[in-house]
Amino acid sequence: MERTIVVGLGRSGIGAAKLLASQGHQVSLIERGDSPEFAGIAAALKADGIDVQLGVPLELASFRPWTGSIRCVVISPGIPWDHSTLVALRGEGVPVIGEMAVAWHALREIPWVGITGTNGKTTVTHLLNHVLQSAGLNAPMGGNMGVSAAEMALLISSAPSMSPDWLVMELSSYQIEAAADISPRIGLWTTLTPDHLERHGSLEAYRAIKRGLLERSELAIFNADDPDLRQQRRSWKGGLWVSAEGPNPDGQPADLWIDANGMVQDASGPMFSASALSMPGDHNRQNLLMVTAAARAIGLSSQQIETGLKSFPGVPHRLEALSAVGDVTVFNDSKATNYDAAEVALRAMPSTTVVLAGGQTKQGDSRGWLQQLHNKACSVVLFGAGAQELKTLISASRFQGELHCCDDLSKAVPLALEAAKRLGAACMLLSPACASFDQYPDFEARGDHFKQLVEQHREMAA
Incomplete structure (x- = not known):
């Protein structure tokens, strides 16, 4: 048998x-x-x-x-x-296949929104799920975070009368690589920067995996503000391109954009203000547009989308604002597992920041992250297996702020809080720029531990 x-x-x-x-x-x-x-x-x-x-x-x-x-x-x-x-x-x-392929064969009769990208895909997944659910659609999310695709298939099969209207699935390059027949109804590509090169071997191979998913999607939606995707644009036929920079990013027309007055609009005119989403950072304006394009393709009205955006509570572990400790605003960005994601988080900081970084280091271009450390950080507290490697990297960039190294987050948090108080920093940011696997099973566990530690210190300071 x-x-x-x-x-x-x-x-x-x-x-x-x-x-x-x-x-x-x-x-x-x-x-x-x-x-x-x-x-x-x-x-x-x-x-x-x-x-x-x-x-x-x-x-x-x-x-x-x-x-x-x-x-x-x-x-x-x-x-x-x-x-x-x-x-x-x-x-x-x-035949060798991935878990995602098993789930796809069980769930392919339900329309999928497949969301991929180096950074941004988790926020877009959570935000689209929230917007669709707030409009009355049954659109559970899963895949690369939360409920695995196979677990979702089991849940759905146990209650067929509650079959979803849509599935909102975050898809990593690892999952796509091992499930080459996944063909979403709608595919979204948020960003592409060098990541997982130790696994895929080259940026070209990494790009090709993600591109395959979008080529198999009935409708492809792209972030026209991403430099790599812009360079690819002429090689694509069709698809929707969104831009937070205006109607003609890099001289090529956008299908959906944010105008000079901060309004989301398309060729038919303004729809609603981009301030409907309160999350900070230009990257979240791009995420808003990706979600808006997908939600409109699914059939939601502008008013339904705006209502969903306004009620979005944010994404755990992604620029998650925690309770302040004294005068210091604390952010949990444990999801930032590479230099590019950590750079984006630093750009979003409103003022001088103490940064906590470290863990299992990855290959990648650190120049943008280092520049943002120079721009925003007065102190960097490094922890975990990669602490010394990161210290060498940051020191070589002639960083003028304080640098501290310690074993783990339990030691890093009080060091960072003391530095923030002493240096008058307005913010403290956990944005590791590293994988979590040196000390934690995943970035969620790392972020949860950070939140526990911050809460302990907040109570002591109260």
């Missing part, structure tokens, strides 16, 4: 295994770890009829017990697409 092999006992792997089993497939899940925590999860899955094998590495030999009967191998986004074992399996004719 044919069997599907799922690799990895993380959120995506568990969701994929459960979804496949619910569809009647014979499923085995392999996981290289064998901790007590994994043992507890494995026991629960075995009770659902899923074969789980712990302590099994991702090696070709691990698949030999199922030789000749493997229907396909399903991987989580964290496993490199070009892993030698996966390459060997494909060479033997075994």
Whole structure:
């Protein structure tokens, strides 16, 4: 009997295994770890009829017990697409797909909005979900954050009478790479800057993955203010282009823009003020336009969109304003896992700032981030595995402010608050410019820990 092999006992792997089993497939899940925590999860899955094998590495030999009967191998986004074992399996004719592909086949009858980009995609996903839901549509969000796509498919299959009108899905390059047949009804591309190059090898390869998603979308929506997307524009036929810079970004007409009076408009005239969205920063004006274009394509009126924008509470861990500590306004931007995202956050700071950065460093162009540190930061507190590397980088840029290094956030937060008080900084910003995996399972856990620490210090200062 044919069997599907799922690799990895993380959120995506568990969701994929459960979804496949619910569809009647014979499923085995392999996981290289064998901790007590994994043992507890494995026991629960075995009770659902899923074969789980712990302590099994991702090696070709691990698949030999199922030789000749493997229907396909399903991987989580964290496993490199070009892993030698996966390459060997494909060479033997075994199909290898990602968890997102499994979910797509289960959910493809529902129209998708697929949102991708180096930065901005999480904000756009949350904002579009909120605007659609506030207009009365059932449009759950998931994918690269929150509920995994496979988990969403399970939830929907358990309540078919509540089938969504739309699915708002954030899609990372890792997920798109392993699910080449996803074809959204609407595709949005927010930005493109160098990221994940250690995984994809080159900017060209990274760009091609995201481009494939937009090429397969019935309607493609682009941010015309992004330099890389602007350079690509002449190679695209059709699509909608939005610009916070005006009606003719870089001499090419926009389909939706913000005019000199701050009004969102298209060729038919003004619709509403861009101030309907209260989130700071020029990048959020671009996000507003992306969401407006998608919501109009779905059928919402200008008034419905404006109402949704005005009631948007913001995105957790993305320039999330926390309670002030004394006179210092605190922002949690744990979602900024690369230099470009951290640069955007610094640009949005209204005044002199103490910055907390660090974690697992990534490849990328740090020049814009370093320039914003010079412009906005009076002190930088570095923490985690990348602290010394970042200190060397910042020092080499001749940064004139204070530089501190420490082991973790527990030590970084009081250092930063003391520096803010001593230097008269108006803001304190956690914007790591690094991945979280040196000390946390994800950026959400890092941001939650930061919020706990800030709240403790706020209570002590009260």
